[in-house]
Amino acid sequence: xxxxxxxxxxxxxxxxxxxxLKCEQHLGHNAMYWYKQSAxxxxxxxxxxxxxxxxxxxxxxxxxxxxxxxxxHLFLHLHTLQPEDSALYLCASSQDPSGIDQETQYFGPGTRxxxx
Amino acid sequence: xxxxxxxxxxxxxxxxxxxxxxxTYSDRGSQSFFWYRxxxxxxxELIMFIYSNGDKEDGRFTAQLNKASQYVSLLIRDSQPxxxxxxxxxxxxxxxxxxxxxxxxxxxxxx
Numbered sequence: 699x700x701x702x703x704x705x706x707x708x709x710x711x712x713x714x715x716x717x718x719l720k721c722e723q724h725l726g727h728n729a730m731y732w733y734k735q736s737a738x739x740x741x742x743x744x745x746x747x748x749x750x751x752x753x754x755x756x757x758x759x760x761x762x763x764x765x766x767x768x769x770x771h772l773f774l775h776l777h778t779l780q781p782e783d784s785a786l787y788l789c790a791s792s793q794d795p796s797g798i799d800q801e802t803q804y805f806g807p808g809t810r811x812x813x814x
Numbered sequence: 815x816x817x818x819x820x821x822x823x824x825x826x827x828x829x830x831x832x833x834x835x836x837x838t839y840s841d842r843g844s845q846s847f848f849w850y851r852x853x854x855x856x857x858x859e860l861i862m863f864i865y866s867n868g869d870k871e872d873g874r875f876t877a878q879l880n881k882a883s884q885y886v887s888l889l890i891r892d893s894q895p896x897x898x899x900x901x902x903x904x905x906x907x908x909x910x911x912x913x914x915x916x917x918x919x920x921x922x923x924x925x
């Protein structure tokens with residue numbers, strides 16, 4: 699396995715379901731991110747974890763709950779989602795945990811989520 | 815509100831021509847700038863980054879930065895149909911490596 703992987707690649711869920719998205723990075727990075735990408739809109743940063751500590755939470759609704767058990771794994775737990783939450787959810791990682799240096803983020807393939 | 819603006823396109827260029835993609839940003843404190851390419855249904859992949867005023871070349875790609883005008887561009891020389899994708903511009907504005915992305919410009923290179 700190389701780079702950043704995400705599972706599942708596609709997910710269809712009802713508004714009452716609970717599901718989890720998984721991200722794993724094999725790059726030895728210290729920071730991991732969740733982004734939401736909706737059609738024709740910029741990537742929206744949702745959460746940032748640096749050295750397993752959450753350092754950013756961009757006013758994301760509580761129906762999205764992140765978890766970072768270690769520096770290689772990141773989860774996004776979903777419950778009682780709304781149809782407008784349908785989007786591509788991208789995970790990314792980068793090396794620098796301090797946020798000082800300009801650092802490249804590497805993206806996973808994404809999970810295409812459809813909420814019915 | 816920190817913003818990165820891009821023309822959504824599509825920008826249509828013939829094969830072999832130079833494609834010019836433009837981006838403006840609102841935060842004067844932005845330190846570095848990234849260009850990502852995203853094929854339909856795929857994740858963004860980094861093309862190059864730039865943090866000094868002027869030009870930076872990498873193969874067929876040239877990034878240009880003008881901090882006074884708050885303007886970043888990406889030139890693609892000898893455009894190929896395989897360059898057809900959405901190009902995302904992002905500005906690094908500090909704070910735990912947070913990138914602000916534009917909505918992207920769709921490029922179509924036709925044979």
